[in-house]
Amino acid sequence: MPMNVFEKIIGNLDLMDRFIIRKVSKHLRLFTDRLSPGFKLVTIRMYESATTVCYDQNATAYSNRPRQFYDKIDICFVEIGDERVEIKNATHDQLAAQDLKIVLGNPKLELEEIEIERCCFWHSERLVEMMKSIPSPIHVECLKVLVNNPLKELEIIGCMRPRVLKTIHLDMENHGDKLERAEMKKRFDAMIATPQCQNVEMMTVVTYLKMEEFPMGSFLLAPRFTLNFEYLSVKDVMNVFRNLPKFAALDHFILKSDQKLNLESIRRNLNQRFSAIPDRPDCMHYWDRKSPFSFEVRFGELEIHVVKQQV
Structure with missing residues:
Protein backbone atom coordinates (compact mmCIF):
# COMPACT_ATOMS: atom_id res chain seq x y z
CA MET A 1 0.00 0.00 0.00
CA PRO A 2 1.41 3.46 -0.90
CA MET A 3 2.53 5.33 2.21
CA ASN A 4 0.53 8.46 1.34
CA VAL A 5 -2.65 6.33 1.32
CA PHE A 6 -1.65 4.69 4.59
CA GLU A 7 -1.04 8.14 6.09
CA LYS A 8 -4.60 9.20 5.22
CA ILE A 9 -5.98 6.02 6.76
CA ILE A 10 -4.12 6.57 10.04
CA GLY A 11 -5.15 10.23 10.02
CA ASN A 12 -8.80 9.13 10.31
CA LEU A 13 -8.20 6.71 13.20
CA ASP A 14 -8.99 7.54 16.81
CA LEU A 15 -6.31 7.46 19.48
CA MET A 16 -6.93 3.86 20.61
CA ASP A 17 -6.65 2.56 17.03
CA ARG A 18 -3.41 4.48 16.58
CA PHE A 19 -1.99 2.86 19.72
CA ILE A 20 -2.99 -0.56 18.31
CA ILE A 21 -1.49 0.15 14.84
CA ARG A 22 1.86 1.21 16.30
CA LYS A 23 2.21 -2.18 18.03
CA VAL A 24 2.09 -4.12 14.73
CA SER A 25 5.73 -3.52 13.82
CA LYS A 26 8.68 -1.24 14.48
CA HIS A 27 8.25 0.35 11.04
CA LEU A 28 4.55 1.16 11.63
CA ARG A 29 5.34 2.46 15.10
CA LEU A 30 7.92 4.91 13.75
CA PHE A 31 5.63 5.95 10.90
CA THR A 32 2.56 6.42 13.12
CA ASP A 33 4.47 8.43 15.73
CA ARG A 34 5.66 10.89 13.08
CA LEU A 35 2.18 11.76 11.84
CA SER A 36 0.66 14.99 13.06
CA PRO A 37 -2.16 14.40 15.58
CA GLY A 38 -5.47 16.11 14.92
CA PHE A 39 -6.06 17.61 18.39
CA LYS A 40 -4.99 20.92 19.98
CA LEU A 41 -5.81 20.52 23.70
CA VAL A 42 -4.47 17.97 26.19
CA THR A 43 -6.03 17.84 29.68
CA ILE A 44 -4.50 15.67 32.42
CA ARG A 45 -6.16 14.63 35.69
CA MET A 46 -4.11 12.20 37.78
CA TYR A 47 -5.72 10.91 40.99
CA GLU A 48 -4.62 8.25 43.47
CA SER A 49 -6.43 5.35 41.77
CA ALA A 50 -7.25 6.69 38.30
CA THR A 51 -5.98 8.97 35.54
CA THR A 52 -7.94 10.69 32.79
CA VAL A 53 -6.30 12.25 29.73
CA CYS A 54 -8.47 14.20 27.29
CA TYR A 55 -7.32 14.94 23.74
CA ASP A 56 -9.67 17.78 22.83
CA GLN A 57 -12.98 16.23 23.98
CA ASN A 58 -11.90 12.59 23.58
CA ALA A 59 -11.17 11.08 26.98
CA THR A 60 -8.90 8.15 27.76
CA ALA A 61 -9.50 6.75 31.26
CA TYR A 62 -6.98 4.59 33.14
CA SER A 63 -8.05 2.87 36.35
CA ASN A 64 -6.66 0.09 38.52
CA ARG A 65 -8.87 -2.69 39.81
CA PRO A 66 -8.74 -2.70 43.62
CA ARG A 67 -6.31 -5.41 44.66
CA GLN A 68 -7.73 -8.41 46.47
CA PHE A 69 -5.72 -10.36 49.04
CA TYR A 70 -5.11 -13.12 46.47
CA ASP A 71 -3.95 -10.78 43.67
CA LYS A 72 -0.29 -11.05 42.73
CA ILE A 73 -0.31 -8.43 39.95
CA ASP A 74 -1.87 -5.04 39.19
CA ILE A 75 -4.61 -4.97 36.56
CA CYS A 76 -5.35 -1.69 34.77
CA PHE A 77 -8.40 -0.90 32.65
CA VAL A 78 -8.02 1.53 29.75
CA GLU A 79 -11.27 2.99 28.40
CA ILE A 80 -11.80 5.10 25.28
CA GLY A 81 -15.46 5.64 24.46
CA ASP A 82 -17.18 2.24 24.51
CA GLU A 83 -13.93 0.29 24.22
CA ARG A 84 -12.32 -1.21 27.31
CA VAL A 85 -8.97 -3.00 27.41
CA GLU A 86 -7.54 -4.92 30.38
CA ILE A 87 -3.78 -4.71 30.85
CA LYS A 88 -1.93 -6.78 33.42
CA ASN A 89 1.15 -5.82 35.42
CA ALA A 90 0.44 -2.11 35.00
CA THR A 91 -0.72 0.85 37.04
CA HIS A 92 -2.90 3.70 35.79
CA ASP A 93 -0.24 6.41 36.16
CA GLN A 94 2.38 4.24 34.45
CA LEU A 95 0.21 3.54 31.40
CA ALA A 96 -0.98 7.14 31.17
CA ALA A 97 2.61 8.40 31.30
CA GLN A 98 3.67 5.94 28.57
CA ASP A 99 0.87 7.03 26.24
CA LEU A 100 1.43 10.72 26.98
CA LYS A 101 5.12 10.34 26.17
CA ILE A 102 4.20 8.94 22.74
CA VAL A 103 1.76 11.78 22.07
CA LEU A 104 3.76 14.70 23.53
CA GLY A 105 6.99 13.42 21.99
CA ASN A 106 5.56 13.57 18.45
CA PRO A 107 7.86 15.93 16.49
CA LYS A 108 4.86 17.24 14.50
CA LEU A 109 2.76 18.00 17.57
CA GLU A 110 1.62 21.64 17.78
CA LEU A 111 -0.71 22.10 20.75
CA GLU A 112 -2.66 25.19 21.68
CA GLU A 113 -2.99 24.21 25.33
CA ILE A 114 -1.92 21.72 28.01
CA GLU A 115 -4.00 21.67 31.19
CA ILE A 116 -2.82 19.77 34.25
CA GLU A 117 -5.98 20.12 36.29
CA ARG A 118 -5.15 17.75 39.10
CA CYS A 119 -2.08 15.74 39.97
CA CYS A 120 -2.04 13.45 43.00
CA PHE A 121 0.84 13.84 45.45
CA TRP A 122 1.97 10.26 44.82
CA HIS A 123 2.04 10.39 41.02
CA SER A 124 3.35 13.89 40.27
CA GLU A 125 6.92 12.61 40.12
CA ARG A 126 6.07 10.16 37.33
CA LEU A 127 4.40 12.92 35.30
CA VAL A 128 7.44 15.17 35.63
CA GLU A 129 9.87 12.35 34.78
CA MET A 130 7.84 11.55 31.65
CA MET A 131 7.94 15.14 30.39
CA LYS A 132 11.66 15.46 31.12
CA SER A 133 12.37 12.24 29.18
CA ILE A 134 10.90 13.64 25.94
CA PRO A 135 13.89 14.46 23.66
CA SER A 136 12.58 17.82 22.36
CA PRO A 137 10.69 20.60 24.18
CA ILE A 138 6.91 20.33 23.89
CA HIS A 139 5.31 22.66 21.34
CA VAL A 140 2.43 24.35 23.17
CA GLU A 141 1.12 27.92 23.33
CA CYS A 142 -0.65 27.86 26.71
CA LEU A 143 0.22 25.91 29.88
CA LYS A 144 -2.24 25.69 32.80
CA VAL A 145 -1.19 23.93 35.99
CA LEU A 146 -3.17 23.46 39.18
CA VAL A 147 -0.29 23.21 41.63
CA ASN A 148 -0.62 20.42 44.18
CA ASN A 149 2.46 20.67 46.35
CA PRO A 150 5.01 19.19 45.72
CA LEU A 151 4.19 19.13 42.01
CA LYS A 152 7.36 20.37 40.31
CA GLU A 153 5.86 23.17 38.27
CA LEU A 154 9.32 24.63 37.58
CA GLU A 155 10.46 21.42 35.88
CA ILE A 156 7.21 21.17 33.89
CA ILE A 157 7.62 24.74 32.59
CA GLY A 158 11.20 23.89 31.60
CA CYS A 159 9.89 21.11 29.31
CA MET A 160 7.94 23.59 27.16
CA ARG A 161 9.42 25.20 24.06
CA PRO A 162 10.49 28.82 24.69
CA ARG A 163 9.07 31.52 22.40
CA VAL A 164 6.28 29.14 21.33
CA LEU A 165 4.85 29.22 24.85
CA LYS A 166 2.71 32.38 25.11
CA THR A 167 0.89 32.07 28.45
CA ILE A 168 1.51 30.28 31.75
CA HIS A 169 -1.25 29.91 34.35
CA LEU A 170 -0.34 28.52 37.81
CA ASP A 171 -3.14 27.93 40.29
CA MET A 172 -1.77 27.49 43.81
CA GLU A 173 -5.12 27.00 45.56
CA ASN A 174 -4.48 23.32 46.24
CA HIS A 175 -1.33 23.65 48.38
CA GLY A 176 -1.80 20.95 50.99
CA ASP A 177 1.14 22.15 53.06
CA LYS A 178 2.12 25.78 53.08
CA LEU A 179 5.64 26.37 51.90
CA GLU A 180 7.88 28.63 53.90
CA ARG A 181 8.14 32.05 52.29
CA ALA A 182 11.89 31.59 51.73
CA GLU A 183 11.27 28.30 49.92
CA MET A 184 8.51 29.86 47.82
CA LYS A 185 10.76 32.76 46.88
CA LYS A 186 13.51 30.36 45.86
CA ARG A 187 11.12 28.46 43.59
CA PHE A 188 9.64 31.61 42.05
CA ASP A 189 13.09 33.17 41.52
CA ALA A 190 14.22 30.08 39.61
CA MET A 191 10.97 29.88 37.63
CA ILE A 192 10.97 33.52 36.54
CA ALA A 193 14.59 33.24 35.39
CA THR A 194 13.71 30.52 32.86
CA PRO A 195 13.58 31.52 29.16
CA GLN A 196 9.97 30.31 29.07
CA CYS A 197 8.83 32.85 31.71
CA GLN A 198 10.97 35.64 30.32
CA ASN A 199 9.40 35.35 26.87
CA VAL A 200 5.73 34.64 27.61
CA GLU A 201 3.05 37.21 26.81
CA MET A 202 1.56 36.71 30.29
CA MET A 203 2.31 34.58 33.35
CA THR A 204 -0.58 34.29 35.82
CA VAL A 205 -0.30 33.10 39.42
CA VAL A 206 -3.51 32.47 41.38
CA THR A 207 -2.95 32.20 45.13
CA TYR A 208 -5.04 32.07 48.28
CA LEU A 209 -2.13 33.24 50.39
CA LYS A 210 -2.27 36.68 51.94
CA MET A 211 -0.12 39.39 50.37
CA GLU A 212 2.30 39.38 53.33
CA GLU A 213 2.81 35.61 52.88
CA PHE A 214 3.54 35.91 49.17
CA PRO A 215 7.10 36.51 47.79
CA MET A 216 6.39 39.67 45.76
CA GLY A 217 10.13 40.32 45.50
CA SER A 218 10.49 37.38 43.14
CA PHE A 219 8.58 39.28 40.46
CA LEU A 220 10.95 42.27 40.30
CA LEU A 221 12.55 40.72 37.21
CA ALA A 222 9.36 39.36 35.62
CA PRO A 223 8.36 41.29 32.47
CA ARG A 224 4.65 40.38 32.16
CA PHE A 225 2.64 38.83 34.96
CA THR A 226 -0.73 38.69 36.71
CA LEU A 227 -1.12 38.05 40.44
CA ASN A 228 -4.58 36.96 41.56
CA PHE A 229 -5.30 37.08 45.32
CA GLU A 230 -8.45 36.12 47.16
CA TYR A 231 -8.55 39.53 48.88
CA LEU A 232 -6.53 42.73 48.59
CA SER A 233 -6.72 45.53 51.14
CA VAL A 234 -5.93 49.15 50.35
CA LYS A 235 -2.70 48.69 52.30
CA ASP A 236 -1.73 45.71 50.11
CA VAL A 237 -2.26 47.68 46.91
CA MET A 238 -0.37 50.71 48.23
CA ASN A 239 2.61 48.54 49.20
CA VAL A 240 2.80 47.29 45.61
CA PHE A 241 2.68 50.79 44.12
CA ARG A 242 5.17 52.11 46.66
CA ASN A 243 7.70 49.63 45.26
CA LEU A 244 6.70 50.04 41.61
CA PRO A 245 10.00 51.66 40.51
CA LYS A 246 11.87 48.57 41.74
CA PHE A 247 10.26 46.36 39.07
CA ALA A 248 13.21 46.67 36.72
CA ALA A 249 11.97 44.35 33.96
CA LEU A 250 8.29 45.26 34.18
CA ASP A 251 6.39 45.61 30.94
CA HIS A 252 2.79 44.77 31.90
CA PHE A 253 1.43 43.88 35.35
CA ILE A 254 -2.11 43.00 36.49
Missing part, protein backbone atom coordinates in the same frame (compact mmCIF):
# COMPACT_ATOMS: atom_id res chain seq x y z
CA LEU A 255 -3.11 42.86 40.15
CA LYS A 256 -6.40 40.97 40.65
CA SER A 257 -8.69 40.22 43.56
CA ASP A 258 -11.61 37.78 43.88
CA GLN A 259 -13.43 40.47 45.88
CA LYS A 260 -14.17 44.03 44.82
CA LEU A 261 -11.37 46.52 45.36
CA ASN A 262 -11.90 49.71 47.38
CA LEU A 263 -11.05 51.87 44.36
CA GLU A 264 -12.15 55.15 45.93
CA SER A 265 -9.74 54.75 48.82
CA ILE A 266 -6.95 53.44 46.56
CA ARG A 267 -7.24 56.40 44.19
CA ARG A 268 -7.35 58.84 47.11
CA ASN A 269 -4.09 57.41 48.47
CA LEU A 270 -2.48 57.36 45.03
CA ASN A 271 -3.21 61.06 44.41
CA GLN A 272 -0.02 61.96 46.30
CA ARG A 273 2.16 60.22 43.72
CA PHE A 274 0.00 59.76 40.64
CA SER A 275 -1.68 62.24 38.33
CA ALA A 276 -5.06 61.90 36.65
CA ILE A 277 -5.27 61.48 32.85
CA PRO A 278 -7.68 63.93 31.18
CA ASP A 279 -10.75 62.32 29.57
CA ARG A 280 -9.82 58.94 31.09
CA PRO A 281 -11.39 58.75 34.56
CA ASP A 282 -10.41 55.11 35.03
CA CYS A 283 -6.69 55.82 34.51
CA MET A 284 -3.81 57.50 36.34
CA HIS A 285 -0.22 58.26 35.39
CA TYR A 286 2.96 57.86 37.46
CA TRP A 287 6.48 59.05 36.74
CA ASP A 288 9.52 58.89 39.00
CA ARG A 289 12.04 61.57 38.03
CA LYS A 290 14.88 59.18 38.75
CA SER A 291 13.54 56.65 36.25
CA PRO A 292 13.45 56.78 32.42
CA PHE A 293 10.06 55.08 32.54
CA SER A 294 6.54 56.09 33.43
CA PHE A 295 3.56 53.91 34.28
CA GLU A 296 -0.06 54.06 33.19
CA VAL A 297 -2.50 52.57 35.69
CA ARG A 298 -6.01 51.48 34.70
CA PHE A 299 -8.58 50.57 37.36
CA GLY A 300 -11.40 48.02 37.29
CA GLU A 301 -13.67 46.64 40.00
CA LEU A 302 -11.60 43.48 40.44
CA GLU A 303 -8.25 44.32 38.82
CA ILE A 304 -5.65 47.01 38.28
CA HIS A 305 -3.55 47.10 35.09
CA VAL A 306 -0.09 48.67 35.11
CA VAL A 307 1.74 49.28 31.83
CA LYS A 308 5.28 50.64 31.61
CA GLN A 309 5.96 53.39 29.07
CA GLN A 310 9.13 55.03 27.85
CA VAL A 311 9.42 58.67 28.94
